[in-house]
Amino acid sequence: MPDARAPAPGAGGPGSRSFGALVRLLDVLAGLLSAGLLVVGGLLLAAQLLAPSVLSMAGWGQASGPGWPRVGAQLLVGVGGEVVVRLRGRLGRGPRVAADLAVIVAAVTVIVWAWWP
Numbered sequence: 852m853p854d855a856r857a858p859a860p861g862a863g864g865p866g867s868r869s870f871g872a873l874v875r876l877l878d879v880l881a882g883l884l885s886a887g888l889l890v891v892g893g894l895l896l897a898a899q900l901l902a903p904s905v906l907s908m909a910g911w912g913q914a915s916g917p918g919w920p921r922v923g924a925q926l927l928v929g930v931g932g933e934v935v936v937r938l939r940g941r942l943g944r945g946p947r948v949a950a951d952l953a954v955i956v957a958a959v960t961v962i963v964w965a966w967w968p
Contacts, residue, residue, distance in 0.1 A: 874944060877951035878936075884958035885932020892925035921965045928954075928961045 895917045932954040939947050
């Protein structure tokens with residue numbers, strides 16, 4: 852009779868529980884960063900399109916908006932991150948961690964580039 856305390860074949864050992872928690876943490880962080888960049892990118896797109904006309908009509912002078920490179924980078928990383936978030940359920944643990952880390956690194960890079968003085 853097999854030992855009831857032994858893990859089933861393929862179930863992983865004692866460290867798999869903490870690794871699963873790490874994968875879920877990376878999933879959440881990648882999802883939050885990509886969604887946040889997508890929302891901020893959309894707001895920046897609206898500002899880029901509306902700022903020059905709205906501010907000049909208000910009498911505040913000329914405005915150029917945030918700039919197309921910042922808008923494009925945030926939208927690109929946000930959309931790419933959301934694609935990874937939607938597709939990661941089909942991936943194994945290793946590729947899933949790699950995809951999450953790629954989204955996190957890309958998001959942090961864009962945030963630092965676009966917002967750091």
